[in-house]
Amino acid sequence: MTQMNTQVVLKKPLQGNPSAEDFALRDVAMPTVKDGDVLVRHIYLSLDPYQRSAMSGRHMSADGPLAENQMPSGGTVGQIVQSRHAAFSEGDYVLHHGGWQAYSVSNGEGMRTLDPAKAPLSTYLGILGMPGLTAYASIIKLAHVQAGQTVLVSAAAGPVGSTIGQIAIQKGARAVGIAGSDEKCRYVTEVFGFDACINYKDAHYLDHLKSALPDGADIYHDNVGGQMLIDAMGCLKDYGTVILCGLISQYNDPSRAVNLPVALPIVKRAVMKGLVVYDFEDHYDDFLDLVAPWVKHETIKYKEDRVDGLEHTGALFAKLMNGQNFGKALVVIDPEEDIHHT
Amino acid sequence: MTQMNTQVVLKKPLQGNPSAEDFALRDVAMPTVKDGDVLVRHIYLSLDPYQRSAMSGRHMSADGPLAENQMPSGGTVGQIVQSRHAAFSEGDYVLHHGGWQAYSVSNGEGMRTLDPAKAPLSTYLGILGMPGLTAYASIIKLAHVQAGQTVLVSAAAGPVGSTIGQIAIQKGARAVGIAGSDEKCRYVTEVFGFDACINYKDAHYLDHLKSALPDGADIYHDNVGGQMLIDAMGCLKDYGTVILCGLISQYNDPSRAVNLPVALPIVKRAVMKGLVVYDFEDHYDDFLDLVAPWVKHETIKYKEDRVDGLEHTGALFAKLMNGQNFGKALVVIDPEEDIHHT
Numbered sequence: 001m002t003q004m005n006t007q008v009v010l011k012k013p014l015q016g017n018p019s020a021e022d023f024a025l026r027d028v029a030m031p032t033v034k035d036g037d038v039l040v041r042h043i044y045l046s047l048d049p050y051q052r053s054a055m056s057g058r059h060m061s062a063d064g065p066l067a068e069n070q071m072p073s074g075g076t077v078g079q080i081v082q083s084r085h086a087a088f089s090e091g092d093y094v095l096h097h098g099g100w101q102a103y104s105v106s107n108g109e110g111m112r113t114l115d116p117a118k119a120p121l122s123t124y125l126g127i128l129g130m131p132g133l134t135a136y137a138s139i140i141k142l143a144h145v146q147a148g149q150t151v152l153v154s155a156a157a158g159p160v161g162s163t164i165g166q167i168a169i170q171k172g173a174r175a176v177g178i179a180g181s182d183e184k185c186r187y188v189t190e191v192f193g194f195d196a197c198i199n200y201k202d203a204h205y206l207d208h209l210k211s212a213l214p215d216g217a218d219i220y221h222d223n224v225g226g227q228m229l230i231d232a233m234g235c236l237k238d239y240g241t242v243i244l245c246g247l248i249s250q251y252n253d254p255s256r257a258v259n260l261p262v263a264l265p266i267v268k269r270a271v272m273k274g275l276v277v278y279d280f281e282d283h284y285d286d287f288l289d290l291v292a293p294w295v296k297h298e299t300i301k302y303k304e305d306r307v308d309g310l311e312h313t314g315a316l317f318a319k320l321m322n323g324q325n326f327g328k329a330l331v332v333i334d335p336e337e338d339i340h341h342t
Numbered sequence: 343m344t345q346m347n348t349q350v351v352l353k354k355p356l357q358g359n360p361s362a363e364d365f366a367l368r369d370v371a372m373p374t375v376k377d378g379d380v381l382v383r384h385i386y387l388s389l390d391p392y393q394r395s396a397m398s399g400r401h402m403s404a405d406g407p408l409a410e411n412q413m414p415s416g417g418t419v420g421q422i423v424q425s426r427h428a429a430f431s432e433g434d435y436v437l438h439h440g441g442w443q444a445y446s447v448s449n450g451e452g453m454r455t456l457d458p459a460k461a462p463l464s465t466y467l468g469i470l471g472m473p474g475l476t477a478y479a480s481i482i483k484l485a486h487v488q489a490g491q492t493v494l495v496s497a498a499a500g501p502v503g504s505t506i507g508q509i510a511i512q513k514g515a516r517a518v519g520i521a522g523s524d525e526k527c528r529y530v531t532e533v534f535g536f537d538a539c540i541n542y543k544d545a546h547y548l549d550h551l552k553s554a555l556p557d558g559a560d561i562y563h564d565n566v567g568g569q570m571l572i573d574a575m576g577c578l579k580d581y582g583t584v585i586l587c588g589l590i591s592q593y594n595d596p597s598r599a600v601n602l603p604v605a606l607p608i609v610k611r612a613v614m615k616g617l618v619v620y621d622f623e624d625h626y627d628d629f630l631d632l633v634a635p636w637v638k639h640e641t642i643k644y645k646e647d648r649v650d651g652l653e654h655t656g657a658l659f660a661k662l663m664n665g666q667n668f669g670k671a672l673v674v675i676d677p678e679e680d681i682h683h684t
Contacts, residue, residue: 060609225604244608259601262567266586266616267402274608 005030007071008100008313014055014066018321023314026069031105038085038111040078040094040104043337045310046125047074047317047329049248060276072100075130077114077121079337088113095124100313102333112284119295122338126328127295127302128288130277131159136287137280138243139164139171142273143219147172152217152232154200154224155248157184159302159328162192164221166300167291169193173219176212178228180323187326191301200228209235216240224248226258233264240268245275248323303327308335347372349413350442350655356397356408360663365656368411373447380427381447382420384440385679387652388467389416389659389671391590402618414442417472419456419463421679430455437466442655444675454626461637464680468670469637469644470630472619473501478629479622480585481506481513484615485561489514494559494574496542496566497590499526501644501670504534506563508642509633511535515561518554520570522665529668533643542570551577558582566590568600575606582610587617590665645669650677 004027011024033039050059051072057065066072076098083090085108096111098104114124126132138160139145151168155161156177165175165188177188177197185197196212198205209231216237222229225247233242242265247257265272280287294300305327307316313331320329332338346369353366375381392401393414399407408414418440425432427450438453440446456466468474480502481487493510497503498519507517507530519530519539527539538554540547551573558579564571567589575584584607589599607614622629636642647669649658655673662671674680 222604229604244604247605247608257603259603261599261601262564262571262586263589265614266589266618269616269618269621270614271616272607272612272614274611274613276608276611279611 135163477505
């Protein structure tokens, strides 16, 4: 009996908000392991908003839109089951872009070996992975947060936003979040320790935001774009810093994008910086040195929104892209390994 | 016979592009000089695009829209004809916001004494005035121009743009301008010494812009906003700097504003900074020390678009706001004094 690989593929090119029915499971032959390659059995798959724009060919990581029966890419944590590569051994735990599937073959490019003793393996997709590095790049490397400052962050219940606020707090700053439900806001203040969190679906959202920021924000990290960026910049102090990092508000439908009136940064004398996390890969070890001990000792917290089994990938992704996830979205592909590493 | 003051006033609140007919001359009583005041006879009046948005109450310098029969504000160079202020004497040449009129009374707040030996008096409204300080703040204080860099600037034939390019060249950078006619572009390259200047009304404007910037621009100074900002940012190097300083494209009609897609600064990893020249008044002396000798020795050049007599103010302002002026727009109110100081 030949072992098979399982993939999640698009049924047809996506239009607008994705739903679970847009995706299908497919069994395919195991990939061939050539000289210099490794075969990885995936334990966890990361689901992230940028994957939506990549599926439509609009993200910088994408070559073009994904066609019918094609598999989305995505970050994975896995274990090497066969190695023909000098730098990797069977049994190594690795992080790479394995895609929405159970197994992948890689030539090792961009692959990182993980230490399961440092932190639970799934955190390398979240707070110790790309979202965590994004948070570190934003609040430490670009915004240079200082003690006594006030930091405002959107999508505060998500892996980037929650990490930004918690790093800021560790640096002596005050953190105010924006999230999409009262339940998320409670979690943001009670578990992540933010000073305040505003539910943007509340009718009095703007009033609440202004009340939580009586002197304005020194730093605003934007994951969202659109009207929320405009609202948040209205609460920025003069000479404040804005980190532009994501456009969740328009990944599903770029035709409904709300662009930025340029008068706003002029009147605020704002400094705005575009952030692309790929630029900060060289800072990964510094980031891990700073944040991994905080995670291990639970000085800072994280939340995961998990499903068990690749067959639930589409449903979780739809939830994520409709703002209904709560925490870092990830698929447990191999529940047995999961038990050993959480 | 009582001497009268002459003012230029709005006939009615402005809509859209201004025309000469929107303004009228009015004789009024001379203002009263109280203790602590000075009376200034204006020699030159500065016309600037920000005055258009101030007339509609949209500029940060404005308290509200200008009503029928009200006088616009504006920078003036004049001579003190009566002083009841300890810091100013009769005969002093001064720069202040005297408004669109022949005489003004001031309590001296924000008033600066000018040295007519340092440079022609009219330059204190242009290259050595607010436009020059804006240029200095942008290219030196915010963009930190370095030798070898390429600087792109819109409205390059105007007083801010032409000064930015020329300061950049003095610092060893390459300057590329954008202007609104072939005639302006010739002047920008031949007189101001820019390396290239692109006419944005040319059908192949974007191709020409890309050809003039084979490696992209390190710095873009934006006076315009709207589509030109988007086009110019498309030619920015990754990690380039953008100084946001004006919105000429929407002063006449904000309802037609083209806002900025936030994906652009993210993909470019741009650093964008809002500039308000009033923040840099403390740097005026440093600015003057740097730039006044260049002006005096004609190391850097300036161009003025003048009319003689307050009765032509409205016509020149309309020309300015329709992009048909060529150089710093100013009204010579007292031609006799002009002869002595140019």
